[in-house]
Amino acid sequence: MVAKKSGLGKGLDALIPAGNKKAPVKKETEPVIIEKIVEKKGVETLKITEVEPNREQPRKNFNEDALLELSDSIKQYGVIQPLIVQKKGDHYEIIAGERRWRAAKMAGIKEIPVIIKDYSDQQVMEISLIENIQREDLNPIEEAMAYKNLMEEFHLKQDEIAEKVSKSRTAVTNSMRLLKLDKRVQQMMIDDMISAGHARTLITIEDPDVQYNIATKIFDEKLSVRETEKMVKLIQKPEVKKEKAEKVNSFIYKDIEEKIKAILGTKVTVDHRSNNKGRISIEYYSNDELERILFLLESIN
Secondary structure (H helix, E strand, O other): OOOOOOOOOOHHHHOOOOOOOOOOOOOOOOOOOOHHHHOOOOEEEEEHHHEEOOOOOOOOOOOHHHHHHHHHHHHHHOOOOOEEEEEEOOEEEEEEOHHHHHHHHHOOOOEEEEEEOOOOHHHHHHHHHHHHHHOOOOOHHHHHHHHHHHHHHHOOOHHHHHHHHOOOHHHHHHHHHHHHOOHHHHHHHHOOOOOHHHHHHHOOOOOHHHHHHHHHHHHHHOOOHHHHHHHHHHHHOOOOHHHHHHHHHHHHHHHHHHHHHHHHOOOEEEEEOOOOOEEEEEOOOOHHHHHHHHHHHHHOO
């Protein structure tokens, strides 16, 4: 993930107005004071069943171990910092504090402190994004998707987003470039199988299958970012690009051959073709061996 600054400049205080008057859906510029979030004045108590998460919350993944730790703390001391919520029909929607809400539910808490606000959709998305960035809770793909949503839904430019989250425009641009990666590679980032640094080296590779194959090789062989960069440069040399890509694929399919061979205990050949189709050949040397291989195949779930 792009390195985060220790402070976020205007941060949340640049997004949260002092009053409760509903703001129009536009670019928010009202200056405010961040203490408004945590001050005790205006804190109310709601039944935890009345509060629900924001479906547009940028963060989709929550670390279960961290939630358990927070839940244990809440059992002892309660929810110290109130959630920020707003009225939505017959319930209250979380603007900031979903992690506390989840941990409180795990702790069996029945009521939860909240500050009720009234924000525009744009403000809600910006506040949720900034809260998560401040806590370094977003994975690289969640952060990139949040930037994309701000651009597409509220027509913000990258430099405007960068100012709101106190990052450079280059950092926002590089984050969003990760969305060009194959979905399988993005999932590997979410699962911490490869780093954002590894992933950025793969962006210039157009073939999604080659992207994924290299990402798998990075994970299997614990390649460094520098080693990955060297591999990608070899593939992208114009005069040998196709040859090197085929070499990488050949290595990968040779590895697959060896793995199947280890399972079946006989010679296996993987004939991969350019259209991503191919043939697997399994050799046997007696009827007994054929029956043994058949038994192994049938036992595979």
